[in-house]
Each structure stands twice: as C-alpha cells, then as structure tokens.
Amino acid sequence: MQPEAHTSYAAAFAPPLLDPDGDVPAAVTGPNGKSAVKRYDVYRNNVTVSLIEALAAIYPAVQRLTGPDFFRAMARFHIRETPPTSPLLFDYGRDFPGFIARYEHARSLPWLADVARIERAWLDAYHAADHPPLSPTALAAVAPDRLANLVFTVHPATRVVRSSFAAVTIFAANRIGESSDRIDASTPEDALITRPEFDVVVQRLPPGGAVFLTCLMSGCTLAEAAAAATEASQDFELATNIAGLIEAGAFTSLRPGDQK
Template identity: 75%
Template sequence: MPLEQNQAFATAFARGLLDPTRPAPPDVTGRDGRSAGRRYDVYRNNVTVSLIEALAAIYPAVQRITGPDFFRAMARCHIRKSLPTSPLLFDYGRDFPAFIESYEHARELPWLADVARIERGWLDAYHARDAAPLSPAQLAAVAPDRLADLVFMPHPAAGIVRSHFSAVTIFAANRDTAPVERIDGSTPEDALITRAEFDVTVRHLPPGGAIFAASLMSGRPLGEAAASALDAAPDFDLASNIAGLIEAGAFTSIAFGDAG
C-alpha cells in the first residue's frame, strides 16, 4: 500500500475510534476479506475505556468529587474531542482541565477545573527530572546588598496553580478516602507544587506568594519579584516567603542578574 494510502487509512482508523457514530473504515477487513466492523467496534470500545481509566488515574480527586458515573460521562465527551498525541497514557489529558471549565454539566462546580489543574501539576511534578534543591546556606552566603539582584533557577518539578476558588483545600480533601466535610469553595487559593526529593507536595501559598514565586520562576530578580508581591499584597512577608520556597525545594541554584 503506498504511503499516502497508509496515512489516509491510519487517519480514518484513528478518527473512528473516538466517534461511535462513524462506521468502521471500509478497509478494515478480516482475513477472509469480509468487513470486520464488529471487531472494530470492540477495539473502539476498549480504546475509549482505556482512555477513561487513564483520566481517572490522573484526576482521582476530580472523580471522587463528581462520582464515577458523572466522571466517566464527562471523560467520554472529552475523549471524543481530544485525540492522544503521545504513546504514554500519563501524558494524556493535559487539556482536560480546560474542557471541564467549558463542560456545561460542571457549571455548578466552578472550582473543579482548578482542582484538575492541581492534579495535572502533581503528576507533572512526579515525572519531572531529579535535581538537587537550593540549600538555605547558599542564599545565606550572599551579601545583603546584592540580594535584590539575585535570580533563582526553578526546580524542574516546581509549578504554580492560581485559583479564584478554594482549589487547594478541595484538592487536599479529596485525594484520600477520608470523609470530606463541607468546604466553602469561594476563597481564592494558590498552590505551589514541588518534589524536592521523592514525594510531591502541594502547599497553599499566602497572599502575594504566587506572584512572588511566579516572578522568580520566570527569571525576574528578587527585588523586582518582591516589589510585585508587595503591590498585590501590602502585608507580604518577604523573609517567610523566600524561606518557604527554599524549604519546599522550588529552586536549584542562584545567580546574579547582572552576571556580576
């Protein structure tokens, strides 16, 4: 079969797998040359089930919040709109949080998409490459008059999720099997996700903390990052925030922005 025909067949085969309304491609036949539509339907169902299970493994808190039936229905809708782009199942579903945000039946759970973003960040941190975290001693060795020019190198596993809702609290309450008490989801919360050694941790950042951490992770000097945080939160405590970020393993090294 010529290359162009192979590509056309593969495209038709893949599209049909995620759309149950499509008939089996005409070139899908058995050894006797007869249509293998029934076998294709079985395979199509297996693919869908596998992708739903992959999403459930990536987003366990979301599934616990919605319940398995709601989650499976939502995941099935997502799967029909989003083809896998990687052979690794844990890499699937990166756009699932954005899908949840637009999913009509999840509108009564406006914080659900942000909980999913934290879960996605948790998995990315888990699979991030290892790196030795910055030690407090390295920062302590810097002369006070040079601190404002410091640039921090982010750890490969470090990430931030900002939310207008109580996403960190809801995430934490639904990552195990313990009973969940009623949570007021209307309080904005920002998450710092790190994995300094073996365990992924999710921390609730104080007001101004997310702006500060994000500024540092984007390469802005310490002085500029602190000014941005203070503009957003006048009560921002620079010392405790930088200490908390280092303790969490959010950075690997420091340098001077002026290369001096």
C-alpha cells in the same frame, strides 16, 4: 504490506475509533473480506475505556468529587473532543481542566477545573527532571547588599496554580479520601507544586506568594519579585515567602542578576 499501504491503512483505521457514530473504515475487513463492524466496535470501545481509565488515574480527586459515573461521562465527551496526540498515556488529558471549565454539567462545581489543574501539575512535577534543591544555607551566605539583585533558578518540577476557590484544600482532602463538605470553597487559594526529591509537594502559598514565585520563575530579581508581590498583596511577607519556597525545594540555585 508496503510502508505506504500501512500508513494509508492506519490513517483510515484510527479517526473513527473515537467517534461512536462514525462508519467503520472500508479497509477494515474480517476473514474472506467480510465486514468487521462488530470487531471494530469492540476495539473502538476498548480504546475509549483505556483513555477514560487514564484520565481517572491522572485526576483521582476530580473523580472522587464528581463520582465515577459522572466522571466517566464527562471524560467520554472530552475524549471525543480532544483525541490523544501522544502514544504516552500519562501525557494525555492536558486539556481536561479547560474542558471541565466549559462543561455545562460541572457548573455547580466551579472549583473543579482548578482542582484538575493542580492534579495535572502534580503529575507533571512527578515526571519532571531530577535536580538537587537549593540548600537552605545558600541564601545566608550572600552578603546583605547583594540580596536584592539575586536571580533564582527554579526547580524543573516547580509549578504554580492560582485559584479563586479553595482548590488546594479541596484537592488535598480528596486525594486522601477525606470529605470536603465542610470546606469553605469560596476562599481563594494558590498552590505551589514541586518535587525536590522523591515525593511531590503541594501546599498553599501565603499572600502574594503566587505573584512572587511567578516573577522569580520568569527571571526577575528578588527585589523585583518582592515589589510585584507587595503591590499585589499588602500582607506579603518577603522572609516568610522566600524561606517557605526554599524549604519546599522550589529552587535549585541562585546567582547575581544583571546590573541595570
């Protein structure tokens, strides 16, 4: 088969795979040129099942919260709406949290999409580039009068997920198989996700911590980030937050910022 013909065949073969009501491409035939509807339908089913299983592997806490049957039905609708664009299965499902937020039948679980966002961030952190985390002693070596102007380099695995619900607690309980029935889901929680070495870390950020870290991630100085966090939360504590982030491995280095 010539390259042009192969490309044309693939272009005709692929689109109906995720459309259960789509017609079998005319170019797909069996022996002696006979129709290959049944063979194509088997392949179509296998593709859908593989993508559902990929989503289940990426979002195990979401599946535990909804139950397998609900999850598979929800995943099937997502697959039809958002076909994969990458040959890497672990890269699939980035739009799944947003789909969950819009999914009518998941409205009784308003925190489910945020749990999914944490799970997606967990996987991205797992596959992020390796880099030695900032030493806890590095900050102590900086002269006090230069602390305010420090700029932190964020670890490639570091992510922040903000939620109006107790998404971090619900995520943690359902990743290890515990019940989340007694969790007060209405309590807002923000998540830090990173991977300083081999294991992904997911933990709740203290008051103002999400604003503080987000500012540092955008290149703000320590003083600028602290000011933004204090404005966002009167309970923000600079020492607690910066120590916790360094201990978690959220940064790789620090440097003086540009003088203004």
